[in-house]
Amino acid sequence: MARYIFITGGVVSSLGKGIAAAALGALLQARGYRVRLRKLDPYLNVDPGTMSPTQHGEVFVTDDGAETDLDLGHYERFTGRSANRMDNITTGRIYQELIAKERRGDFLGATVQVIPHVTDAIKAFVLDGNEEFDFVICEIGGTAGDIEAMPFMEAIRQLGNDLPRNGAVYVHLTLMPYIPSAGELKTKPTQHSVKELRGIGIQPDILLVRADRPIPREERRKLSLFCNVRETAVIQALDVSTIYEVPTAYHKEGLDTEVLAAFGIDPAPKPQLARWTQVVDGIRNPEGEVTIAVVGKYTGLKDAYKSLIEALQHGGIANRVRVNLDWIESEVFENEDPAPYLERVNGILVPGGFGERGSEGKILAAKFARERDVPYFGICFGMQMAVIEAARSLAGIKGAxxxxxxxxxEAVVGLMTEWLRGNELEQRAKEGDLGGTMRLGAYKANLAPGSRIAEIYGSTEIEERHRHRYEVNRAYRAPLEACGLRFAGMSPDGLLPETVELENHPWFIGVQYHPELKSRPFDPHPLFASFIAAALERSRLV
Structure with a gap:
């Protein structure tokens, strides 16, 4: 029977609940337990699919086509378990499903209320489908005291009573700020946050306290006294050099030990953490370095490219090098020469995006990489811009x-209105809803034998995750291939271009899908490992 761990946050947002949940999941896995992680988001959007990346960060896409919170990416990278649409839920989705039931008459005339209907729906979501797991870790978005989070807090409070004794543990993540003028770490923010939590009926079992310096014993004792937790359950969560150091750092502080003790599991299996120490050692002790220019349009918020950043680091781990990222707003190239920005880099990556803003700058970045033999990696929108550039510059299609x-x-890239998922035809209307209407999730592709990308994968059949509405028009395949831009990967029905590569170039690949979503620190995606290897080779030539 599954045991449940609820992770809440207090004081301020962005403290790292997602990393904490993922790291705890990794630690429990290291002890041999089967773990599932789920995210409960209080906002009213049905999913983050229509939210701006500059406001909410990247949209993480699962194999089954769900658009989810970026924390699910952390869950996958730390545990290696692929998430699905039932691992993330929002207030919007809860209400959408409840209202649909009410309209059908499922409630038989009852007044539909937050308690019990909304809270029951949340509890049903939390408890569903966990038979094969030993622990289910549920992260609740937002902070204690948020109005929109109250139904979720009430639901997990009720679950503390509904589940068998020792069936639920509450971990509260807070901030302990240092006040320079006083020269002290302050406990009051955490005290007030716990007071807020206790006011709605939740007594945390463990405090995970973020701080930028070690927390003295006296402050821990004070938190233990005023927050009603054992002193050993006040866990300091200090800043680390890489997120992949978090599991070993939290284990050293005793987080997983305290969680298991709270469940009455003692003695517990010993953790096997060797692979985590190896990953951290690879990051801390590189044998070289490369610089990659990321030419995008959401560079003001790095969380918009969270999976991309991690996948590039994984490629660095695979090659034992440090990957330095040079963030460049693509609009800059529309008014300035790209050369001064790109001459010093070892590779150029143009990531996914939506809309016209900055598109011409991305096209110029692809042109620079093509003409100067700089390794180029175009992902989704980045592939489309590379194709448009080749059509204009190589094939003479000036209106591309x-x-x-x-x-x-010349519509070299056009709106996709229908495609196959397996044996089923999916259709979309141009004027239809924006949410959940893209080509989403895992799709298979066939790679041409002998192509560079097939060699990188070591296979001619792959399956990757997609998130896009527009496709390269295969009607332009012949003139583009005549100029050296090979359509090396196609959908199984041969209708949708999946990958392109430039012949007679050191490394120039575009993919319509998002390979960064499947990269792991222990299993770097082959495209990122190969791209960083090409960048390393470039660094040795210049």
């Missing part, structure tokens, strides 16, 4: 463009 931006003379 994308219908995403209007009505170009």
């Amino acid at each position: 463009g994308s219908t995403e931006f209007g009505h170009p003379e």
Whole structure:
């Protein structure tokens, strides 16, 4: 029978509940337990699919096509277990499903209320499908005291009573700020946060306290006294050099030991943490370094490219090098020469994105990489811009463009209205809803034998995650291939271009999918490992 761990946050947001949940999951896995992680988001959006990346960060896509919170990416990278649409839920989805039931008459005339209907729906979600797991870790978004989070807090409070004794443990993550003028770490913010939590009926079993310096014994004792937790259950969570150091750091502080003790599991199996120490050693002690220019449009918030950043680091781990990222706003190239920005880098990556803003800058970045033999990696939108650049510069199709931006003379990239998922035809209307209407989730692709990308994968059949509405128009395949841009990967039905690569270039690959979503620190994605290897080779030549 599964045991439940509820992770809440207090004081301020962005303290790292997602990393804490993922790290705890990794630690329990290291002890031999089967772990599932789930995210409960209080916002009213049905999912983050229509939210701006500059406001909410990246949208993480699962194999089954769910658009989810970026924390699910942390869960996958730390545990290696692929998430699905039932691992993330929002207030919007809860209400959407409840209102649909009410309209059908499922409640038989009853007044539909937050308690018990909304809280029952949340509890049903938390408890569903956990038969094969030993522990289920549920992270609740937001902070204690948020109005929108109250139904979730009430639901997990009720679960503390509904579950068998020792069936639930509450971990509260807070901030302990240092006040320079006083020269002290202050406990009051944590005290007030716990007071807020206790006011709604939740007594935390463990305090995970973020601080930028070691917490003295006296302050821990004070938190233990005023927050009603054991002193050993006040766990300091100090800043570390890499997120992959968090599992070993939290184990050293006793987090997993305290969690198991709270469940009455003693003695517990010993953890096997060797692979985590190896990953951290690879990051801390590189044998070289490369610089990659990321030419994007959401560079003001790095969380918009969270999985991409991690996948590049994984590629660095695979090659034992440090990967330095040079963030460049693509709009800059529309007014300035790209050369001063790109001459010093060892590789250029153009990531996914939506909309016309900055598109011409991305096209110029692809042109620079093509002409200067700089390794180029175009992902989703980045592939489309590379194809448009090749159509204009190599194939002489001067009016090449994308219908995403209007009505170009030559629609080299166009809106996709239907495609196959397995044996089923999926269709979308141009004027339809934006949410959940893209080509989402894992799709298979066939790679041409002998192509560079097939060699990188070591296979001619792959399956990768997608998130896009527009596709490269295969009608332009012949003139583009005549100029050296090979359509090396196609959908199984041969209708949708999945990958392109430039012949007679050191490394120039574009993919329509998002390989960064499947990269892991212990299993770097082959495309990122190969791209960083090409960048390393470039660094030795210049």
